[in-house]
Amino acid sequence: MKYEGKTFAVAPMMDWTDRHCRVFHRVLSRTAVLYTEMVTARAIKHGNRPQHLDFDARENPLVLQLGGSEPEILAEASKIAEDWGYRELNLNVGCPSDRVQGGNFGACLMADPPLVASCVEAMRKAVSIPVTVKCRIGIDDQDEDADLQRFITCVSEAGCSTFIVHARKAWLQGLSPKENREIPPLNYERVYRLKQSRPDLRIEINGGIASVADSLAHLAHVDGVMLGRTAYQTPWELASVDPLYTDEAAPVATRREAVEAMLPYMEEHLAQGLPLHRITRHMLGLYHAQPGGRIWRQILSTEGARHGAGIEVVKKALAAVEEQAARVADAA
Template identity: 65%
Template sequence: MINRQKTFAVAPMMDWTDRHCRMFHRQLSSRALLYTEMVTAQAVRHGDRSRLLGFSLGEQPVALQLGGSEPALLAEAARVGEDFGYCEINLNVGCPSDRVQSGRFGACLMAEPELVRDCVGAMRDAVRVPVTVKCRIGIDDQDDEQDFERFITTVAQSGCTTFIVHARKAWLKGLSPKENREIPPLNHERVYALKRRHPELTVIINGGIETLDQAEAHLAQTDGVMLGRAAYHTPWILHAVDHRFFGEAGRLHDPVEAVEAMKPYIAAELAKGVWLQHITRHMLGLFHGLPGGKHWRRVLSEQGTRPGAGLEVIDRAVAEMQRHSPHLPAAAE
């Protein structure tokens, strides 16, 4: 049994982990820590805060990830996030995209550990909830053990004790964000070594974790694991998290139950004018690997995008999937 203090999290992913995605993932696990997409501190100051930060209490526990490099502005955004009810504020020091770099935040900040320390310190002074950092193991040619150690120890001077580490370095020039998730080799051992050197820190490992067996192996060396694309593309794996890692009874026994659990939320959102596809696009992988999975995806993709599409499309998708995977129960009428 894994220590109850361990963390199991779903990574913040741009264009993916919006409030609809998080509500879906919450049906599958009550204990997984969920994260928002990255929201810039500038957007929090000047944008539509309800649209950017609003979420359902049913998503909790959920953390807000911020991007930025101005301590005072980040402190302001952190306060707003806390007021909205987020249980944690996370600073993005890992995204390598050109757009993020042009705003002087994300992975390029690993070259400025003193600035990150000051940003985190200002955020910690502004809120009562935990402030954490998500980073890489290095960037460009600053990717040896000493560079990584200097970054962590400098930032820790702010009082930050939790680091979520994507176990790849980032190339800031020449690779796309997608390539930066695949081409730089994984180095999980560097994250393990960080934990051994700093038992006082909470170290959560991210990057290349595809199964719960792999997650359990990483938890023997770290304080937590964070899954990204695997949780999104094969979300049914999340249904076993509560029992396997926290010793609690799982909510669901089969993926059809997950569909049923989402229906009240979907109906409420449709009544607000939300299009069905904005919710169901996050559910396409629910039946991944099952004989009827492609039929589920086909119906949702073809019919869920039409104006006025409603719950009847979901029922149709389940029925079509059920015809090709008869061992699963039918959806409720």
């Protein structure tokens, strides 16, 4: 591999990285590590397990992100997930939303490293697959290198050897989740220093990275990079992952090929009664900043959301994009 041992991942994003999104992302990259939306351990224990856990085998390599703070329930959910076919688990210690804090999980857990360590230890004892942690560089006034080092040391002693670190701290009060992704300043250097001080651990970085190409600069300092909103809102970025990280060609050479690769999947799920827009909503950004991008979004958003919409809507949108692109090319 071009970057031996380095990884590229798409971040877990609530309401975005569902199973249909992940299949689309896998069409664009064979090697990107994909994450589920966060699923609470209690939901797995008490809820609709197929709804929370089902995935398509083509999504692998895939990580299930769990939320929770009760070691016994996390251990039980981890075992269920392993039996379901997941190859890796990730504990969310980074989400700052009020709802997540209300459940006593997410970023607020950074204030209690021994509890996180207990959760990780229980999860690891329950399964044979890797257990990782996604966290922030700090919370509230716990915003120094020493605070992050204490957290990492405590949790690593419980057996966690991989940390995905969002390079912004989180304010637990006063900022919305959106504001917590934008207002606290990025501090990549703190993550770099963490890796320097703990070369025995695998440290991956997340937060504010604008493109797959930009992610490469971080690989001199850390073991991997995770993109979130950029990967979702401009998904064609993912087609550059394999060439840049592995020297292998992308699975598809054009956006048209990406759309065509999704058509059989769409037909399969439409036959099962799934509305078309549940899949195509994840593809709206495919033609971002391209001629015809606006009409692509319009057709999929309006006609694709109608009851009974089928793949003819996608084919219509694709034809409209290419017609617009041809007009632009002729005028040039």
